[in-house]
Amino acid sequence: MQQEPVLKVTILFYEDKDLTLHHETHELVVSASGRVIIPDHLKEGRSIIAVCEGDVDVLNKLGERISPLKGVA
Numbered sequence: 166m167q168q169e170p171v172l173k174v175t176i177l178f179y180e181d182k183d184l185t186l187h188h189e190t191h192e193l194v195v196s197a198s199g200r201v202i203i204p205d206h207l208k209e210g211r212s213i214i215a216v217c218e219g220d221v222d223v224l225n226k227l228g229e230r231i232s233p234l235k236g237v238a
């Protein structure tokens with residue numbers, strides 16, 4: 166039996182109850198057309214803004230200041 170391909174993605178989204186931008190990383194199934202299939206339980210109560218390939222490290226979101234990075238002038 167052939168296993169469905171999966172891809173690690175980071176989903177950027179707003180929850181319906183607030184205006185804070187959130188992100189989560191998941192391993193999701195890829196369809197035959199090459200698109201990631203987002204399960205309904207990840208869509209409920211959310212407005213998905215972007216789906217990024219891999220484990221994305223979000224440094225700054227709307228309304229936040231960038232934290233100082235050590236070793237950077």
